[in-house]
Amino acid sequence: MAEEVSSQMNSLSISETNPSSSATISLVSGDDIVFKVEPTIAKEMETVQSFIDETDGKITTIPLPNISSHDLPYVIEYCEKSIAGKITKEFEAEFVKKLNNEEVKELFLAANYLNIKKLLDFLSQVIADRIANKSVEYVRRYFGIENDFTPEEEAKLREELAWTFTGVDPDDEDEN
């Protein structure tokens, strides 16, 4: 049984919603939490909107099995700001400040799944900035990539690329 939770972002929702499309959309997260959002928010999420369009708007409850109830409020918050035209550098900086690297990655995948281009583009820049000074080992762990070099091959490559290994941050155990 799905638990009903209204959007945690009510305080942020914009006042000028279209009264003719008052029917709210229910987004169901992977862990069965329901988030009620305005149809304008759903429009920002291409995956959700195309689902609504395909069913001629008859279905307003949309399961999003790939997105957790932890990530969905962030996505909704971003979409609300986007509709209001209030995506500023300051907002974006505040938005990611509270997210650790794993959360940024989850949110990035959520944005991809929901096909929200702006959020996807923004988060790819955030990830790039966060891994820019990280070690090779950190990046492997972060992206779940297996090292396919032999120790000799890797040592040789590292020697050739020695100049790129200056200014690398030490790996922080807490981050992973």
Add this chain to the structure above:
Amino acid sequence: MVVIIADQTLKPLSMKKSVGVKSKKVSTDIPNDLLFSILSKLSLKSLKRFECVCKPWTLLLKNPIFTRLLCDNFLHNFDSYYHDRSLFLSHLKTINFDTKFVLYSYSGERYENMTNLNWPNPFQEEDPNFDILGSGIINGVLCLISCSHQSIKFVLWNPTTEEFKVIPNSPFDFFGDRFEINERGFGYDCVGDDYKVIREITFDLESDYVTKIASLGKISHNPFWEIYSLRSNSWKKLKFDIHHEKINKGVCLDGVCHWLCERTYKDDKGNEIYLLSFYLTDEVFLITPIEDHTFQLRTTTKELCVLNGFIALISTNEDMVSLQISIFTPCLTLSIRSE
């Protein structure tokens, strides 16, 4: 503007189309096409380091789809990189039949706001003949050099706080005009939190004085490099015995000074162009050959500059009326051509 990517022979990495619904569990592995959008936003230095992550990543910079993304991001970031930046230029100006060097700052979206900078003249001489060293302002600090009256003075100046610092003379400055100070650079060493000035000193071999002291064995007349550190407030001779011909005015970015050099072969085999880089933190030189046929043309003028946070070489060929911008990082060159 046309973006040309040289190497198109290698196959692109596998590009999976968007992820589908796989399971209830939230997967946090990032598929390849999404990786491209992240990695294309990295600096070239980080990208090269991450070639050590796995074998497919060593081919990233040879993948035309990826380099296309990289070029797009480079062009796209043009505005954000220059946002809120000012440009400082020195001009030679004639006032009442007197020629004077005047310093201007340019700001605004199209550098339309021109301000004549009133600055405390630290050169201890009237109307100094000065120039801005390297690629201009670094962390709000300019390095100015005055080269008049056979004496060379370096000054660090922060236009915002109006602080300035006259760099003391090196022991070699007392030799005056018998020495020439050739190439120079000014940059910030972020590891040592230090501002550094580097220069190459060559000898005027025509000078009787140099010949005399050289014959006495007192001093070698080989050119050498020396470096000034603000922290130690002194000059230090570098161990490198590197002399390079025809070096253009250098630029500095992220703690590395770069100069464009040309080596002419004696047996008329033409010439070779390369980038000479000096790392201010490690105090080491690096040479990067530049492979491009346009450089062989004699009519081509070349200018090294900092563009969008990259070292770039702008070559203009007057006959062909074309402009080529090459973006450098050691071991890699991307070319953007406008025709």
